[in-house]
Amino acid sequence: MKNMLDLRFVIGAFFLIVGILLLGSSFMVHFTKENGTTVNRDCGVVFILFSLIMLAMWKWGTKPTEEA
Amino acid sequence: MHLGLIDYSIICIYFIFVIGIGFFIKRKVKTSNDFLMSNRSIPLWITSLAFISANLGAQEVIGMAASGAKYGIMTSHFYWLGAIPAMLFLGVFMMPFYYGSKARSVPEYLAKRFDEKTRGFNAITFAVMTIFSSGISLYALAMLFQIILGWSFEFSVFLAAGIVLIYTFLGGLTSAVYNEVLQFFLIVLGISPLVFMGIHNAGGWEGVVKNLPEPMVHAWKYMGHANDNAMGVNIWQMAMGLGFVLSFGYWCTDFLVVQRAMIARNMQSAQKTPLIAAFPKMLMPFVVILPGLIAVALQAAHSGYVLPMKPDGITPNYDMALPSLLSHFYPSGILGVGLTALFASFMSGMAGNVTAFNTVWTFDIYQSYFRPNESDKHYLMVGKMATVFGIIASIATAYLAKSFNNIMDFLQLVFGFVNAPLFATFFLGMFWRKTTANGAFWGLLGGTAAAALTHGLTLAEGKGAWIANLHEFQSTMGQNFMIAIMAFCSCFVLTYLISLFTKRKQESDLVGLVYSLTPKPEAAQMAWYRKPITLAVIVLILTFLLNLIFY
Numbered sequence: 001m002k003n004m005l006d007l008r009f010v011i012g013a014f015f016l017i018v019g020i021l022l023l024g025s026s027f028m029v030h031f032t033k034e035n036g037t038t039v040n041r042d043c044g045v046v047f048i049l050f051s052l053i054m055l056a057m058w059k060w061g062t063k064p065t066e067e068a
Numbered sequence: 069m070h071l072g073l074i075d076y077s078i079i080c081i082y083f084i085f086v087i088g089i090g091f092f093i094k095r096k097v098k099t100s101n102d103f104l105m106s107n108r109s110i111p112l113w114i115t116s117l118a119f120i121s122a123n124l125g126a127q128e129v130i131g132m133a134a135s136g137a138k139y140g141i142m143t144s145h146f147y148w149l150g151a152i153p154a155m156l157f158l159g160v161f162m163m164p165f166y167y168g169s170k171a172r173s174v175p176e177y178l179a180k181r182f183d184e185k186t187r188g189f190n191a192i193t194f195a196v197m198t199i200f201s202s203g204i205s206l207y208a209l210a211m212l213f214q215i216i217l218g219w220s221f222e223f224s225v226f227l228a229a230g231i232v233l234i235y236t237f238l239g240g241l242t243s244a245v246y247n248e249v250l251q252f253f254l255i256v257l258g259i260s261p262l263v264f265m266g267i268h269n270a271g272g273w274e275g276v277v278k279n280l281p282e283p284m285v286h287a288w289k290y291m292g293h294a295n296d297n298a299m300g301v302n303i304w305q306m307a308m309g310l311g312f313v314l315s316f317g318y319w320c321t322d323f324l325v326v327q328r329a330m331i332a333r334n335m336q337s338a339q340k341t342p343l344i345a346a347f348p349k350m351l352m353p354f355v356v357i358l359p360g361l362i363a364v365a366l367q368a369a370h371s372g373y374v375l376p377m378k379p380d381g382i383t384p385n386y387d388m389a390l391p392s393l394l395s396h397f398y399p400s401g402i403l404g405v406g407l408t409a410l411f412a413s414f415m416s417g418m419a420g421n422v423t424a425f426n427t428v429w430t431f432d433i434y435q436s437y438f439r440p441n442e443s444d445k446h447y448l449m450v451g452k453m454a455t456v457f458g459i460i461a462s463i464a465t466a467y468l469a470k471s472f473n474n475i476m477d478f479l480q481l482v483f484g485f486v487n488a489p490l491f492a493t494f495f496l497g498m499f500w501r502k503t504t505a506n507g508a509f510w511g512l513l514g515g516t517a518a519a520a521l522t523h524g525l526t527l528a529e530g531k532g533a534w535i536a537n538l539h540e541f542q543s544t545m546g547q548n549f550m551i552a553i554m555a556f557c558s559c560f561v562l563t564y565l566i567s568l569f570t571k572r573k574q575e576s577d578l579v580g581l582v583y584s585l586t587p588k589p590e591a592a593q594m595a596w597y598r599k600p601i602t603l604a605v606i607v608l609i610l611t612f613l614l615n616l617i618f619y
Contacts, residue, residue: 014085021074026401039398
């Protein structure tokens with residue numbers, strides 16, 4: 001089992017949760033600003049992509065990081 | 069600013085993560101070295117991001133946006149001139165001595181190179197300075213959240229202090245460093261959307277430039293004379309005062325940032341930490357300074373955004389540039405992320421100061437002067453108690469700042485005097501074998517006195533000249549740069565002269581501490597593209613190009 005204290009996992013998990021929250025909230029119309037910006041959707045997608053990159057680096061990283 | 073349930077949820081999720089990190093790391097913290105120095109085991113990518121994040125407290129994030137709104141792209145000098153060259157110098161030339169000497173702190177290096185009195189002077193002034201800096205961070209956080217969210221001062225102070233106490237008490241320096249890296253990504257990902265939205269709203273970069281006064285979009289063009297730019301400094305003051313003395317004095321000697329490189333796994337990683345950190349550092353102006361320019365451009369374009377004013381109704385409140393843009397552009401959801409980023413940066417600034425304080429207190433003050441031969445378990449306990457004390461003292465300082473704001477300005481001025489000559493001491497110590505302990509100590513004191521004298525004999529914006537008014541500067545910034553130059557030069561000359569006539573250490577005692585007496589076999593065997601100097605040259609070229617683009 002990979003080290004879950006690896007900071008890549010922690011960062012990935014955090015932004016995955018926040019990204020899902022943002023993406024989910026973007027489907028609720030009253031969360032968008034009046035001018036129709038869909039920044040929550042766009043940021044949610046970016047956060048999720050970023051988190052997947054971090055989690056991939058955690059899972060398939062060449063060396064497990066020694067986290068103290 | 070009104071927060072929705074999702075915003076509070078994001079803030080709570082962040083708090084759960086930071087506290088959780090502390091609990092997980094606690095299992096691995098068994099010795100004072102683990103707690104205070106992370107057992108020198110942190111990977112390069114983490115030390116690099118923590119290195120810049122340690123200097124990315126909310127005062128910098130809010131302050132840089134405010135400076136961007138007031139001075140324009142010239143604010144980038146604090147990065148491209150006032151940070152990058154010093155970071156490169158630290159990595160290439162100084163880290164081999166900090167790391168190779170096995171010193172656990174910057175003051176301990178001074179003890180090995182010079183003597184205990186030099187260590188003591190640096191340790192005590194640094195310890196006091198970090199606690200006051202931590203308290204000022206806390207005060208600034210509480211004031212900001214009182215204004216934008218209506219939270220009470222007490223609630224913000226005790227919430228932030230409590231969370232920082234938990235994760236630093238449990239996980240020590242490692243916990244603080246992990247949270248700094250998380251904070252870095254939060255700031256970049258939380259504030260970057262604002263930059264994109266702002267530029268888009270202004271009509272692209274051309275639209276931003278069109279709506280700004282000409283001097284605000286140039287970094288160097290209007291620096292021929294102090295009267296030509298809003299900062300009130302000329303090119304010489306900027307290059308020498310900021311680019312050399314203050315910049316090198318901070319990035320090369322301040323233990324808060326140097327500590328992040330000293331906890332790397334090996335010498336190569338320690339050297340590369342500030343060099344790798346220089347890459348994102350180069351790009352940070354686009355995240356933290358641009359919002360300020362965007363705020364001014366949007367107001368000038370009558371886009372519907374207005375920069376908040378101070379209570380007098382006349383002066384713009386530049387400190388509110390970033391928070392007001394967050395409120396203007398961000399809907400609930402991403403707003404929670406933006407505010408969490410601000411909260412995180414305040415807390416990380418506080419945690420960084422407290423963890424630097426507890427290391428210097430435990431090793432440089434307590435172990436050196438009070439109880440030198442205790443068990444490691446004892447020092448681990450002392451480190452933890454120092455953490456608690458640091459947090460309590462920070463809370464007290466925050467209340468002091470609330471009651472006596474001028475005292476904070478005074479203290480920051482005094483600490484500026486103490487910091488200004490430091491680089492001269494370190495430079496001579498590391499690169500001139502004949503520098504003596506007495507030369508270093510009295511040079512430091514003399515440099516500090518020169519800084520105080522310069523302030524006392526010159527006036528800027530109504531400040532200073534408490535002895536006499538021999539010269540008036542265009543701005544306090546110009547005055548501060550000249551203070552730094554005078555302090556450095558005085559310290560340098562005094563240290564040199566006193567060293568010529570005082571006893572020095574045996575050269576055998578200086579191996580590993582002085583450049584000319586330290587063999588460098590690792591560097592000699594490395595391929596040219598793996599050497600730190602190669603990375604440094606690449607960064608320098610890129611930084612030069614950025615300065616050229618925004619000339």
